Amino acid sequence: MNLHDKAHELVRNIRESDAYMRAKNAKQAIEQTPSTLEMVQDFKRRQLQLQAKQMMGQTVTETDLSQLQQQSEVISLNQDARTFLQADRELQVLMMDIQKILTDVMDEVSLFSLEQMYEEMGRSQ
Numbered sequence: 525m526n527l528h529d530k531a532h533e534l535v536r537n538i539r540e541s542d543a544y545m546r547a548k549n550a551k552q553a554i555e556q557t558p559s560t561l562e563m564v565q566d567f568k569r570r571q572l573q574l575q576a577k578q579m580m581g582q583t584v585t586e587t588d589l590s591q592l593q594q595q596s597e598v599i600s601l602n603q604d605a606r607t608f609l610q611a612d613r614e615l616q617v618l619m620m621d622i623q624k625i626l627t628d629v630m631d632e633v634s635l636f637s638l639e640q641m642y643e644e645m646g647r648s649q
Contacts, residue, residue, distance in 0.1 A: 547615040550608035564605050
């Protein structure tokens with residue numbers, strides 16, 4: 525058995541999944557309206573910035589969370605944006621599940637788990 529072939533097979537299966545197809549179609553829909561695309565990109569950018577802040581051990585303020593919540597409420601009024609974010613979230617959950625399965629096998633032979641490495645990175649800041 526060639527593991528690289530299995531990895532490519534997994535990618536093909538992901539691309540054929542309902543979650544992937546919904547995300548792809550939703551992405552194409554928001555790309556048709558530049559203002560929607562920009563709004564979603566700005567929201568995703570802000571989400572990533574807050575996640576990075578948390579991972580680096582920095583405090584995420586109530587103001588940060590409130591602004592993100594307000595932005596989320598505005599986006600939810602746009603059907604294409606809402607559909608994209610739901611489909612994107614579903615695909616991310618699928619990918620995180622797959623990542624967890626792969627990480628578990630690495631944890632069996634690693635000195636530090638991925639979770640421990642993140643904790644260590646947070647402490648060094």
